[in-house]
Amino acid sequence: MGAGHSHSHEAPALGLSATARRATLALLVVVGVVTIAGLIWLWPISHPSVGGSSMTAEGVDAVSGRITALAPCEDTGESSGQGPQHACQIAQVEITGGPSAGQTVPVELIGVSGLSGLQVGDGVNVAEVAGIDGEASTWAFVTADRMPVLIGFLIVFVLAVLGVAGRKGLFGLLGLIVAGAVLFGFMIPALTSGHPAVAVAIIGSTAIMFVVLYLAHGISWRTTSAFVGTWLSLIVTTGLGALGVWMARLSGMSSEETLALAGVLGNLDFPDILTCSLVIGGLGVLNDVTITQASSVWEIRAA
Structure with a gap:
């Protein structure tokens, strides 16, 4: 050796x-x-197979968008209590991906999503939910788009590792990539x-x-x-x-x-x-x- x-x-x-x-x-x-x-x-x-799940049905796929305006929900008298479960905002979201790109749609931010600190200009992922019994479709909040922040922290992390540990840090990063590949490419699929x-x-x-x-x-x-x-x-x-x-x-x-x-x-x-x-x-x-x-x-x- x-x-x-x-x-x-x-x-x-x-x-x-x-x-x-x-x-x-x-x-x-x-x-x-x-x-x-x-x-x-x-x-x-x-x-x-999870084909029976409604989350994969047509019209429920998440698409990207950007918040253009925020306003509190109208007070109906039913949600005037205190606490995260009563938080509510209406976000105007400009769709930037999918067949509805260019449209601006209202999306309710309820509960935890209403308290997440989302601001005008933030990226979000939303999904169009088909209406029931002929009702018009609505748009639902899925998650905030955190990829730009995560990519920024990843770049800082890689630069810090390379600056401190040099060649050994590079090999350590390669090992981290391999570990992630084994975890997501083998272990999780094998478990499911x-x-x-x-x-x-x-x-x-x-x-x-x-x-x-x-x-x-x-x-x-x-x-x-x-x-x-x-x-x-x-x-x-x-x-x-x-x-x-x-x-x-x-x-x-x-x-x-x-x-x-x-x-x-x-x-x-x-x-x-x-x-x-x-x-x-x-x-x-x-x-x-x-x-x-x-x-x-x-x-x-x-x-």
Whole structure:
């Protein structure tokens, strides 16, 4: 294995025994083969159908727009109370996308959306809702257009990482991209396809570790020791998480969103999903802790 690039000086040879090297490499090969086999086995070939949902029906697709005017709703005497649930504004939205581009339509901002601080000139996403029994269609607020803000923060984040960490920061960003690709390209589709959540979490997390650790810290025995420690800790975390979820009788359903998700995808095992989230959440912590511990032990041994 070649020297790593993540340090200004590489640790000297520490006299690792041939047995230790062979055992570590053997474990690495086994984990790699199991990970590749798991990716093939769990790869989401088909996706669940949600065609019966009204959100995909014609006329309900969200389109972009821009607020041109804001005014409080008329007081009908029914919503004069205090609190977020009584907030109401009428926004005049100029449609900028879709077949209705150029039209200006009224959109009600009710409740939380009425208190979100939207101002004239802000971008929003709205949807035309067909009327019932011959009634005229109306326009509904979907969400604020936050992409310009998010892109701005992303640019600042990337520049800060590159300015502080240089080449290592670049490789760290590449590892972050790979982790996102595995999460959104494999893990989430595999979960929605009904594959075992715990198996998806272990295989996906291991694939992320293989790329992120070696990409960010270089190919070396030091990185390999950190990988082995992270992987073994991940297995222990998975076992303890599954045991805790089972013993505490946690359902994994804690909000309206999970209930709605259960209605759309009835094949989800929410306790397993909860365990999967514990594994993914612990991966970042384990990654930082084990690479730091491995480097510390390596330096102490060298001294």
